[in-house]
Amino acid sequence: MPQLGLLPGRAWAALLGQLLRPPRVVCLGAAHSHSQVAEAVLASQLKPRQEKSNFILKTPKGTRDFSPQQMVVREKILDIIVSCFKRHGAKGLDTPAFELKEMLAEKYGEDSGLIYDLKDQGGELLSLRYDLTVPFARYMAMNKLKKMKRYHVGKVWRRESPTIAQGRYREFCQCDFDIAGDFDPMIPDAECLKIICEILTGLQLGDFLIKVNDRRILDGMFAICGVPESKFRAICSSIDKLDKISWKDVRHEMVTEKGLAPEVADRIGDYVQCHGGLSLVEQMFQDPRLSQSKQALEGLGDLKLLFEYLTLFGIAEKICFDLSLARGLDYYTGVIYEAVLLQTPAPAEEEPLNVGSVAAGGRYDGLVGMFNPKGHKVPCVGLSIGVERIFSIVEQRMKTFGEKIRTTETQVFVATPQKNFLQERLKLIAELWDAGIKAELLYKNNPKLLTQLHYCENMGIPLVVIIGEQELKEGVIKLRSVATREEGGRERDRELETSMREKHRPAASCTPPTGDVPATKVAIKRENIVAEIQKRLFES
């Protein structure tokens, strides 16, 4: 290590880092050229503190906020997914957002460059988690667990380059389900595929297909085609791109960038075109070259058993053995799978178009062992649901069908047509809250009745209680439905009209209705109002 003066290394690095950092061009307003930057920096320094914030107001590149509307959609999706995980007996687990940098090393192959590191501010070197699988394996090894069935819903972070992967996020949510433990072959694996089917069916995303392959079949295929063993993982990464780029381009990458002989690439090309069901598994058993590989035969044997279990689960027709499926991550050791949505409706006699992967996973029997000082292994198999793509589809569909989303769950609104009734409103709403009723009021001393009723309309609040001078005198409170669902829009219009008329009527006319709309507006004794609302909410 070079000696650089008297300061300790770390202090030097910090000092120099500080001196050498260029001005923050990225975040300054419209400053593009060097002179503009210099000007903006000067201007920023000369301005008083309050006007200083002339940076672009945005979230970091590749990230986004979830608005209340989006939150409702996301929570519905997550609810369906987590319910399924719980239906299969999974326990919950949570791990920190960052791990020691070492924990993530040598796990992700070519993708390792996408890991976010934290700045060295003294202490440990940390990285944001890249997936939920490696933290799970670390947890298993750290707690010396031999088996566990767990789910984990959480954010992960990847420095994806938007030029390569457009539309991908740098912060996204993963929903993982994994089964760790030494069990009989293919039973947990089949359950993982069953879970993917249940979730994709439950989310009503249209027709889908799950491609299945096995790392051992891939490795066997590479070996008999003449790929040197040192290039297995690199060639795997190339094959993995087949769903994004053509065979021609993949072949070019393998030959030019990864130094594969053209005839070896062509032999691989013959295999990766194959896809089918159980019959293809049988056919590959008979393949004169592939059947020479012990590894490939093991993989094929397991796939055969897998198809037997998938048939018992009633999902075999959703599964396709696809020799082009490779999966990018380094840690897979056995069966791998990836679910794709099919464009619907598919034009007759045409193959349905692949609109992208929404779930994936596989077997990784070596990962927990990588964290164990003695290398003790815990076999694992699991799956990960890609929520962002599902979210986009569901959001798009809701827009198409013009579905209106309620962003609050408020059941009752506390209103008044008169001035100086804040005290009464506050007393009443506290009673509602204390009874567990979801209630709101406007934070104004003297709001207009129409403003209050419009708020209910806009927010989709079903019930409104109205208290005024007359009601206070008579010891009653008016309770009305904001919109009578049975009678639809016209009734709602009438309601609003009524409310507008009421606004200009003298207080004395706010008496209980005579019976023409008994279901939508009644006067309830003050002491019974909570019970009455609870009854109404229970009935609806």
Added chain:
Amino acid sequence: MPQLGLLPGRAWAALLGQLLRPPRVVCLGAAHSHSQVAEAVLASQLKPRQEKSNFILKTPKGTRDFSPQQMVVREKILDIIVSCFKRHGAKGLDTPAFELKEMLAEKYGEDSGLIYDLKDQGGELLSLRYDLTVPFARYMAMNKLKKMKRYHVGKVWRRESPTIAQGRYREFCQCDFDIAGDFDPMIPDAECLKIICEILTGLQLGDFLIKVNDRRILDGMFAICGVPESKFRAICSSIDKLDKISWKDVRHEMVTEKGLAPEVADRIGDYVQCHGGLSLVEQMFQDPRLSQSKQALEGLGDLKLLFEYLTLFGIAEKICFDLSLARGLDYYTGVIYEAVLLQTPAPAEEEPLNVGSVAAGGRYDGLVGMFNPKGHKVPCVGLSIGVERIFSIVEQRMKTFGEKIRTTETQVFVATPQKNFLQERLKLIAELWDAGIKAELLYKNNPKLLTQLHYCENMGIPLVVIIGEQELKEGVIKLRSVATREEGGRERDRELETSMREKHRPAASCTPPTGDVPATKVAIKRENIVAEIQKRLFES
């Protein structure tokens, strides 16, 4: 800026940073001295890949995993909190885990040093969020929103030094509720205090107290005591430590470190000892010195109004006006509050002991404006629940009472007493899953019946279906309760005994029971089993 050769600044910084980084001492096994480190690094490099992972298996300092048991507790707590937020009409919102570094600048005063920065890997400079309030203000300004009532549950990160704040986490979960918008005074503020009361009551954490003060009263107090205006925020930070260190130490810090005249400090000392209810507010109105401050009078006026609303909400006796409450964060502008749990039972005639803050918040009318280029303000008030401390208390209580926590929700277990029944079990469990029933089986071809029943016992699974040769022949499936709740432990023992006897009985004896324990074990026709289980689950 100094010119250092031909490389661009950023490349230089990266290169030097790399050269100067010391070896990763922290994460290597038991290596402490320099020679040990060198040896460990060398050994690590010479070892084959599999044995290389000789780092300590741990989560980063100040972070932790949540085990399935802990997840259940955490989710129950979060459920109570979120239900309350929804009861008050809040919408959900989510923001990224990190923000542009600039967004967090000048928001946290002396605490800014605790912000986690991300490493500069090219592109934007980023920091992990320090709280949920600043991202909320950024969201409001970015979307040009004028009002919003939102809740946000999410992790935040702070590089707390464990020597100062023991037991604090560097990653922790916050539950925030905020009301943004220009409303009539103290109505949203009172609702925030009501929410804190509802949540702390709902969580059954014992007696609590909410301290209330106002930044304007504090500033007025500082002014009339003779604190220079430039030192207001710094003195605020010192006062904020009064719940952790004595007045003597705070006074010492103010005089020695922050350069306050001793007599000024003593004048402050007279005030910060004051705490009480509405009567103290009235008393302060009469205070000959404080009443000279226009700011302080405004704060006192608002506090008086606040107490009026708190009385209507029925929570005035939980609130204490406390002149020593200061809150550390820079952005507060008006009322501030902090909820503390009181040690129960408090010894007679002694003041109950403060066991720590579990919720806090206040008014911050300037924060959104800091993000607006023209400084347009959106007044805000909000609260944050500190889940970690609540979690520790609930977890401790559950340990004390020996409450057993179920970590899964499985309703039915599919078992067999015989070999070669995997196919039948798989077919049956798929039917259960498809009917929405939470079901599990063991991932073994031929598990022992006792192992299966023990699994049910351990996991608290209420129902077990048993299928064997005889049942298959007769077209029935046995359904039994794992533990009959009405009959308690003795019945459970009999069940297990029976199961052990059955294990060694010939299959033919597995006929439907004759009626002595009809509620716990019955044979159901194969085609009716799903409906029967659904009926049982609905009834229980």
